[in-house]
Amino acid sequence: MSSQDIMKCAIFLLFQSLVTYDVVVANDCSRHQSRIARKNLEKNFFPKFQNHAYVIPDNCAWNPAKDIYLNQEQNKEVDELGRAVCNFCGKIFVSEYHIDLHMTNRHQQHILKDGKEACLADYCDILRCDILSGDKRTGYWDEALCNEAQLKQLRDSCEKHVRSCVPDHLEEDKKIDFIAELIDSTCSALTCDKFYESGLDKESVYSSTVYIILFVVLGTGLVLYYTVAIIHFFTDDSFIKETDEYSGNYSQRKYTAPVGSEIRNRYPAMAAHR
Template sequence: MRWNMEWFLSLLTVVTLGQLVRCEENRCSRSRSRVARSILDKSFQDIMRKEELSPGTECLLKPERNMYWDDERHKWSEIANNWNCLYCGKSFYNEQFLDKHYDNRHGSTVLTGPEAVCLADHCDYLRCDIIASTKKTSFWEEALCKQKDLLVLRKKCQNIMKSCIPSHITDAEKNSLLDKLDDTVCSFLTCEKYWENPYKEVPPSRTAAYFIAGIFTVFGFIMYYVMACSHLYADEKEFLGDSDGFVRERSKLPDSRRYVSYPTNQGQSIRNRQGMVGDR
C-alpha cells in the first residue's frame, strides 16, 4: 500500500511538471513579441504610413491584433531604469519586471480570442534574434545555410504580406505595394542576406565614447605640434649656455674651418683657430 502511494505521488509530480513546462512553452513571449513589433513598425508599418494605407481586415500584423497591444500602450519610461505602469501607477527598475507585473496583476488586459495574435510566432521570418543581436552567428552557421529552408520562410512571409494588402486599391497599386513589402521585409530570407541587420544602430554610450576619444586624439596632436615647434625654435637660437663655463658659438664657417673653444681658469674661452684640414 505504501509503495503504491509513493508511485502515485511520483507520477502526479511528473504530470504536473510536464503541464507547467507545456504551459510555459505555449505562452507568448512578451520580449520576443516586442522585438517583432519593433521590426514591423520600422518596415511593414512604415511603408503603410508612407502609402497612407491601412492593412486589410484579415491581416495578422495589424497593431490592434497584437495580444499585448494595450499593455504596450500603458507603459511609460522617462529614463532607462524607471518604467511605469499606467494602469495603476507603480514603477519598476526595468521593463522585464513591468512585464511580470502585467502578468500577475493585469492579466485581463491581454487580448484573447480568435483575433489575438502572438507576434513572437512571427519571429522566424522577421529574424528577431538577428535584429535584436541576441544570437551571434558563427562561420559554420553561415557556411551550412540551407537555401531551401529559407525559401519556405520567404514564401510564408510573402503570403502574410499579401493578406495585408487592402482590397480597395487597384491591381497595379497592389503589385507595387507587395513588391515594396517583399523587398523590405521578406528579401532578407536568403543565405546571402539572412545575417544582415538593416536597423542596427550605434548605442548612445558608444557614440559618446567615440566623441570623447576623438577629442583626446585631436588634443594630443595639438600638444605634439606645439612641443615639436618649441624644440625646433630652441635649436635656432644663436647662443646656448652651459653650467660648466663653456660658451658655444655656432660656426659661421664650413666644417673644415670651425673654431674650437677651450675653458680658462677665469671662465673665459680662448679661441684658437684651426687650420684647414687640407693644410695639415
C-alpha cells in the same frame, strides 16, 4: 547558517540577476519575442501603409488591432537604463522584466483575448527576432553553412503573409506595386546574404556592452560586500582575528586588587611621605 551556505546563496542571487528572463503568458506567447517582432513591423511594414494612407485589412495577422500585448506595451515607458513605469497604475520598476511580471499579474484585463488575437512571436522565424535582438550570436560557420533552400521556404511564407495584408480595393497595378514594396521591406532579408545582418549600429552595441559590464561589476561588488558583512557579524566565522586582550570575552578576564608590597612599589612617593 554557515559561511559556505551564505556564499552559495549570494552567488545564486547574482546569477539570477544576470539571467535574461522571458515572461510567457496567454497561449504560451512570448512577450520578449513579440516585442522584437513588433519593432520589426513598426520599422519595415506599418510605415508603408501610412505612406500610402492605406488601412491594414482585418484579416491581416499583423494588424495591430490583433496584437495580444499591444495595449500593455503602449501603456508602459522604459528609459535607456531599463527602468520602467506602468501607466495603468503609476508604479515604477527597476527593469522591463519586472514590469512585464506586473502587467501579467495585475493587468491581465488589458491582454487581448477575443478569440481573434495574434501572437507576433509566432512569426519570429520570418521576422528574424533572434538575430535582430542579438539573442542569437552568429559566427563564421553560421553564415558559411547557411541553407538557401530553408530561407526560400521562410521567404515564401513571408510573402504569403504580406499578400494577405494588401487591401482588396486596390487596382491591380497598384496592388502589384504595393506587394513588391512590402516584400522588399519585410521579406528581403530572408536570404543568406542578408539573414545575419542584425541592424544594430556600433554605438548601440557599445552602449549595451558598457551597461552590462557596469552592472556585473557593481552587482559583484555588492554581493561580496554583503557576504563579508554577514559572515563577520552573523556567523561564528570572522575575517578579523581578535587577540586575547581584546577578544570581548569579559567573563574570562581576571582582575586582582593590588595588596601589600605591590601598593608600596606602585606609589613610592606616598609611602615615603608616610
